[in-house]
Amino acid sequence: MLDKTFEPAEVEATHDRRWEAAGYFKPDPDPTRPPYCIVMPPPNVTGSLHMGHAVDDTLQDTLIRFKRMQGHAVLWQPGMDHAGIATQAVVERQIAPTTRQELGREAFVARIWEWKAQSGGMISQQLHRLGASADWSRDRFTLDEGVSQAVRKVFVQLYREGLIYKDKRLVNWDCQLQTALSDLEVDQTEVDGHLWYLRYPLEDQPGRHIVVATTRPETMLGDSAIAVHPEDERYRALIGRHAVLPLVGRRLPIVADLYSDPEKGSGAVKITPAHDFNDFEVGRRHQLELINILELDGRLNEQVPAAYRGLDRSAARQRVLADLEAAGLIEKIEPIRHVVPFSQRSETPIEPFLSDQWYADAKTLAAEAIRAVEDGRTRFVPRQWENVYFEWMRNIQPWCISRQLWWGHQIPAWYAPDGKVFVALDEAEAQAEATRHYGHAVPLERDPDVLDTWFSSGLWPFSTLGWPEETPELARFYPTSVLVTGFDIIFFWVARMMMLGLKFMGEVPFRDVCIHGLVRDERGQKMSKSKGNVVDPLDLIERYGADALRLTILASTVQGSDIRFGESRVEGYRNFATKLWNAARFCELNGCELVAGFAPGECREVVNRWVLSKLAQAAAETEAALEAYRFNDAAMALYRFAWNEFCDWYLELAKPALAGEDGAARAETQATAAFVLAQLLHLLHPLTPFVTEELWQRRYDAPGGPLIAASWPKLERTLIAPAAEAELDWLIRLVSALRGARNELGVPPGAKLVLQVQDAAAATQDRLTRHQEALGRLARIERIELASGAQAKGALQVVVDEATYLMPLADVIDLDQERQRLERALAKAAAELERFDKKLANPQFLDRAPVEVIEEQRARRAEVLQAHDKLSAALARIAS
Template identity: 60%
Template sequence: MMDKTFDPAAVEARISTRWEEAEAFKAGRSDRKDAPPYTIVIPPPNVTGSLHMGHALNNTIQDILCRFERMRGRDVLWQPGMDHAGIATQMVVERQLMERQIHRRDLGRDEFVARVWEWKEESGGRIKDQLKRLGASCDWSRERFTMDEGLSRAVLKVFVDLYKQGLIYKDKRLVNWDPKFQTAISDLEVQQVEVKGNLWHIRYAIEGEAGRFITVATTRPETMLGDVAVAVHPEDERYKDLVGKHAILPLIGRRIPIVADEYSDPEKGTGAVKITPAHDFNDFDVGKRHKLPLINILGTEAQLALNGNEAFFEELPPSDDLRAILALDGFDRAEARKRIVAMLEERGDLVEIEPHTHMVPHGDRSGVVIEPYLTDQWYVNVKPLAERALGAVRKGETKFVPENWEKTYFQWLENIEPWCVSRQLWWGHQIPAWYDADGNVYVANSENEAKAEARAKHGHDVPLTRDEDVLDTWFSSALWPFSTLGWPDDTPEVKRYYPTNTLVTGFDIIFFWVARMMMMGLHFMEEVPFDTVYIHALVRDEKGAKMSKSKGNVIDPLSVIEQYGADALRMTLAAMAAQGRDIKLSVQRVEGYRNFATKIWNAARFAEMNGCVRTANFDPRSVQETLNKWALSELAKAVAEVTAGIEAYKFNEAALAAYRFVWNVFCDWTLELAKPVLQGPDSSAKEETRATIAFIFDEISKVLHPFMPFLTEELWAIKGREGPKRESVLALASWPLLGNLIDEKAEAELGWVVDLVTEIRSARSETNVPAGAQIPLALVSPAPYVKDRIAVWGDIIKRLARLSEISYADSAPKSSIQLLIRGEVAALPLEGVIDLAAERARLQKEIQKLDADIAKIDAKLGNADFIKRAPEEVIEEQHERREDATARKAKMEEALGRLKGA
């Protein structure tokens, strides 16, 4: 006998063990060696990471696809693994060391890296177990790590080959510099934070024109020490006569040109901007256009670095002001700012201080202000690689779902800049470059190869020093689709599983990861790495706000799993995963799908208690009872909808099709209509109905399995104890193919019965008929087949719709509301049951109130000031309230329309 309730906590671990013992997720199974492959590579989570709701959505979608294709008979490889996450992992270990007053430099590089590996083995990778809790059906036996030996060989080969092809080089350029970690970081690791600051208006004297000044406005007065020009817009009449002349930099005395450049916006500030190419990305571009010098006035910790700085001193006249500035050498940028502003004010060069709110870049992990910093780094010239990656998508070799994300992909790749791949860290793939005493560089697969190259150059052995930098984490991740399969070796896995099929990822890494995998895959494998990129949306809170710890609105997936089970969370995410729409998640929604799981469990117990047992050689095409034909026909339609939904990456449509069939068609109608047969005397109809229900339950388990794997696998095992022996676990069972079961005749008959009862129930609710009231039904001038249906189903219709009687009439009785059911008129006489006049008045009043509500919302949404100032989630909430009010109004108007004729 089944347990009274489904307890996910008691089932999930046991089911996971069952899958492992059956090797259900193993790629290359002997029984599928001739099956077509289907490959997904997991977006490798950070080894420091823990499961958040974005991971839960991403991996639920991947798992749906993998379980679906596995059940369709394909040889599925869902390749798991983790990313070494350079800066995040180094930060974790450094923090642990600092708690014991140990700095990594006290240990030295080798010892520190050894400590990181120890941490990784002991504490890293907990997200793997969390993904298993979610039900992720990866081939865990093939797990990879971006710094394991095989992937390290792939990284070495790619770096060396690109260098020898002239696509990797060293250059001095601006980077995002984190002064706390003292390393370059990627744009993805930069977080824009709104800060209330100031615009300082500073006047620069015009050379040779006594008493004339040009005023610039800046949020960074301390960087003026590195100014090399002032830019104005070429069409700005105020400054046309100044273009080509020179200004004198206050405090410093440097003579700097005034240039015309469209970067300067006449509408912002004073229309004149200071140009500091070594400390601003836009200024760097202006500097390149006008061949301006680069003067870096900051050190690696964002402190003033002036003494000994040759570029800073060039052509500077000695002065008391300059000596005062040089005395600030070593000061932190914030303190230097205060002192420089005070000096400007004292000398009368500070015109105005204007309060100014603006976005300031911060390190997402360090929390400090990021500095555009001029430094030597390694770069990849990705322009030629990007051309191939653009062409592949334009030709349809890889498609994006939703398609609109192609535009984002194109925009990024069409405007691509050289990729800075070096990081000033110790944890990561150390750059395979060695230097001799003269600064000559030797890029090679090993130190011995580098020494051989140096020997060939010098004619004798010379000492070499290895580059201390490591590679950007995204460099190794870019090779993920083929490095995980054993490349650069020509392995059987590379031949069978590359290119992969579907990549599931978030929009924020289309450039950082997707585009780079495309570039590397095409360059080294001569094929796109995947045929489809599915971009999933964000998971927000129930009000549409982005989840964040500071807001206190984060929903922890593991807590949700503990409370409601993994299946409920997965089904919720799938049912809400509409293409292009963010998910507004609430715990109440998850609770709703937990109730769905309970509904299925209760239906299974009902079937068990009524003897619905699987029978050998049951042929669903041979059933004779109309109810069974109809139920199987509806099942076939649902399977077709679920299949089409998953194939089209419309996971919400697939999940909701399965939900509607199970709850509405099977539980609410099939089992309800079958009760008289199941609870009646033994007969061939009873035997057939039992077998049909048992068959449908198996098919429900299959069609729901990609979404709710634990519940369905448990039911599969329970139902497998009765009847013929199961051949395998459900995860390896065959996907239903039931198209030949669609029966239009059965649907016409029972579909009409279902529609009739549904419409009567709806009309009763809308017109406030008391729940316990028995009311009559009159069928107006019915077709002959209607009377035949009533003869068969009349008693059930009366019971389900709470009718006192069913009669036939030539015209609708007085004071009745009329329903049109597939062309047949059904009338419900309500005189004496409700006060018709009062009900009409109530509905009219409700409609007027809804009209007023809609008008208020329209006024808000039509207010430009409201739209400008209100948070995104508040605006979205107003749109939803309007949709809800409009839908309720339509219902009320429909009910009123029925009563007007009564």
């Protein structure tokens, strides 16, 4: 027999192991099954499970289990990402104070692999705890040979087509990690700073100067011009003349350029083409000298006067300011709040830095990726994210794909001694090309840099399926069905997969992109370690069970908004699992077993027809919601059905039949209860796999195998039974009304009352007879009498539809209180009646509203009027 409560910890691991061992996580090989595929956004290989993963993977697993039950051949492709910068940074910290340069590349990379071996893959184990039914046998890692081969092939082909090229441009340089970053890895952060107004003496005009303003005074050492607006009267006369750069002595031409904004600063702006993105463009327009003053680590190089060489950029700033001050060249200093770019990784300020890097021609690649969303080959859910995607894609910049790291895919480019580059799949091929080019062999040196991690992630939907091999999986599962991810990843990943998928597969990587929000804490704050408000999903799983966590996530996942996560909700859904468990326990205790050949459409008992009708509706709702990625609607539909309909009413109402003498009714009810519970377990399985599987196997001995492999319920629409619903709805209303009245009047809960019924229609009298037992038990009614005359002075009176129900209480009842209760009800009815009357008296309403609406309002008015009159009568009786 089932225990009183469900203990998730005892069964979760077992089911997970059995499911996987039995091969249910692998796609069904049957070629007639339609394919369904999701590639899991690869988490960082050395990371651990956080709420973001829990959300993302719960949604995916729910879809995967749903589609699997629907009969698709399902592949959920898992994998992990090498997370270049993050992982390398972790290991660099581990070996400190030794630097990676001291260790050497080979030894350092070996250290990272060690770290990966040690901490890598932990997240896969943690995903198992969540119930993630991915095909773990196909687990991939971005640095696996197969995936790496795909990366090389893509690089080579794009290079040969001119879509990858090397260029000397300004990049976002992280001085601490000493690598270039893409625009996306830079955070623009508002900080308090200063605006220094500097005087640059004018050449040949002793005592005169031009004032420029800057927030980064140290960069003046790299200035090569001053720009003014061509129409700025203040400076017009100076155009074409020169100033002298203080501390350095360089001549700076004063040029006219529209970039200069007369409103900003002094209106004249210093131009440092090698250290500012805008200045770079100005420099290009005026053929200005590019003076790089920084070393890779942010210290000043030999391009600056000796006094500043070797100083760190912040020390250099102080020194420059002090020297300018001493020379009387600082006009004024204004405090300013401005935006400074910071590296997401090292959290240090980014320096625009001139260097040779590899770029992908994102603009060209983006064209097709934009079109694919425009014409609906790929669809975002919710739709509004398409605008974000378009906005970014249409303004896309060249994508800097090289990183000065050692952990990642080394760029397949080799240099000859004269600097000529040979891009090839491997060294032998490069060598052959070089030999062909020079007519003899030359020593080649490989480019030391690696590729941006997102470059390999961008290939994920096809590289994991075996590309460039033409594998059966690739043929079967590409394009994948849906990508599920957070909106913060649209640019990083979705965009890149779209570009590269279309380019190399000629087809979009996924049909749908399901975008969900970020997890926040109860107060709406982003979860972060520094705020100390992180919730650990594993901790929640341990305390409440994976099902409870999953249901909480699903019920909170509303399209288009963030998820505020409160622990009390997890507790609530843990309670739901227990409730379900106990419903199953009740069924067990009452001999509700599945009956082979049970035909739900042939049930005769109204209660059974009612619950089947509700079940069919809940199933339809759930299915529609899951198909549309409305996870919260699916969760709520099932929660409501299971708790408020199945448990609260059906099981209560089924009790007499289950314990009764009528063998046929009992058998039908037992079979129905078992059937409904079994169907409910099926419907819930994608959401809460563990408790449903456990109950399925414990209770039904798993006919036909485990629930994970069962078929999704197909319930006939003919099960929807309006007459049964009307009857039971009436019963529920009556019981609730009787309970409410008793409670309000403080009738002792145990007191059994007589129910006198007045004005009941024949149909109602029938119903009363049919549900006599239920009324007795649920509303504590001793017996029902059909009464005609008004005889109830000390009686409670309740109006439901056309009938009035009186419960004589003799002297127990407080007449005054009862009068007040009835008056409140009457007032409410009167107010409602007035609203309807007003509406129905409005000629315009009658003229313009649809007939159905008018009819509906009339019908409702009639109902309210009836209630109103009955309540008046009840009051009159009590007063007499």
